[in-house]
Amino acid sequence: MRAEYIGVGDLARLGDFASFDWLESDLESEWHRPPPYDAHAEAALAEFALGLDALIVCHGSPRITGSLLSMTPRLRLVGELEGDRLARRIDVAACSARGVVAVDTTQGSSYPVSEWALALMMIGLRDAGALYRRIINHEDVPSGDTRPDLPFYRRGELEGKTVSMLGCGHIGRRLIEYLRPFKTPILVHDPYIPIETADAIGFELVGWEAAFALADVVVCLLPLTPATRHRIGRAEFDLIRPDCVFVNVSRGAVVDSDALIERCRKGDISVCLDVFDPDTIPIDSEIRDLPNVFISPHIAGNTRASRTRFFELMVDEIDRLRKGYEPRFQLSDRTLANRAGDPPPPRG
Known part of the structure; x- marks a missing residue:
């Protein structure tokens, strides 16, 4: 040790x-x-x-x-x-x-976690997980495709996208620094943050529902506490608009996995997860097979x-x-x- x-x-x-x-x-x-x-x-x-x-x-x-x-x-x-x-x-x-x-000082891991959150945002916007699945399955994936109905073409660039953060501790604040070159409006829902922090760092504090409804990218940074277990469920996923990207790099259990899978089945959002509930994803879990889901095995901070x-x-x-x-x-x-x-x- x-x-x-x-x-x-x-x-x-x-x-x-x-x-x-x-x-x-x-x-x-x-x-x-x-x-x-x-x-x-x-x-x-x-x-x-x-x-x-x-x-x-x-x-x-x-x-x-x-x-x-x-x-x-x-x-x-x-x-x-x-x-x-x-x-x-x-x-x-x-x-x-x-x-x-x-x-x-365990927030020392906020450096790689925030880096990976940024990477997952881009993977989601470009639908890279779904495209990679098709390629390794030996499907015909045209090079340089620009059809307007393709998810990666519609979602496009991170530049100027509205990013919402659920929680804004050390990871969130570092992620905000990484996002500055992309000129992204940033919304934050975090009732534990002093109000003057929003002005000092440069984001807008919003309510819980607005954090889901107003964003192009929603990043979950909530700690797992008695109040946050399964805090994100069907009601929240219903608020997320089509072509939104949902990223979770915090704890899997803050999300209701059944509600997440149900929303993913619609195929109109991109979901990028470093964590899931249960933390080791069962071999037979449907989440493994959904084409609009990109998963990494809880490695963001390691x-x-x-x-x-x-x-x-x-x-x-x-x-x-x-x-x-x-x-x-x-x-x-x-x-x-x-x-x-x-x-x-x-x-x-």
């Missing part, structure tokens, strides 16, 4: 301004739930962290709880390398109550560079704290509300 996450250069960079040590921990760990409570593991971690200013945790670590923090009064920062951006391994409220900064970037960004955060700066990737009340599926704090 250490070799996967820790770049030698970043470790040396940390050593330039801090001393550090390691503690091995192998608790059962899954991205979608907190690790199980283990009193022995918590006591061992508390003893290890007693004289530390910062503590970085990842896969296998016990949860950072109020009890543990009470035993480590010197701690100023707790960082998470593998929290799926929702910090299930850190009690953020307990950190806040004790003045400990909680930081999550690059060697993204794994070491988690620690690279964490070293940056510790350095900022050392210099008296505010860390950039702090977990907040909005993070907690989003994770729980609770209503967001008031905008303003």
Whole structure:
């Protein structure tokens, strides 16, 4: 695990301004739930962290709880390398109550995910998945076809298309940067974003239904929470207009798979998925056979560079704290509300 996450250069960079040590921990760990409570593991971690200013945790670590923090009064920062951006391994409220900064740098994978989202948008607009299916099935596919009834000819270029994002965290904001050269109007539905962020970054905040009805491309970036499971269903797919492209690079279970398949059967939209529900698509699932669906097997965030970037960004955060700066990737009340599926704090 250490070799996967820790770049030698970043470790040396940390050593330039801090001393550090390691503690091995192998608790059962899954991205979608907190690790199980283990009193022995918590006591061992508390003893290890007693004289530390910062503590970085990842896969296998016990949860950072109020009890543990009470035993480590010197701690100023707790960082998470593998929290799926929702910090299930850190009690953020307990950190806040004790003045400990909680930081999550797993958004380091937002770089490749946003790149792949951009690629899927283009694949969908050009109907590339359907064309590739025909080619590998040895069908006659004319070269340079310009018949006006062809989906790729009608949908055309990304330039100037209206792009709607469902959720706009780190992936969405990076995707907005990638979209700037294409001059795409950008709509965002995300009740957890402060209203001033729209002006600062350059997008329009819209309601839930408008996010589907007004776009040429809809990109799903919703985290999976109790409030978002199967949040996108028949009503939402009925709002999507013909020739729209629907992209999902977040979690498969935020979409009702039956409703998605039903909409895809009409053949008038293009769907590009990096995720599906269930996450490993059953061999006999109809989604595999629909010609207007392009699928990748949940690979958007999986690059060697993204794994070491988690620690690279964490070293940056510790350095900022050392210099008296505010860390950039702090977990907040909005993070907690989003994770729980609770209503967001008031905008303003």
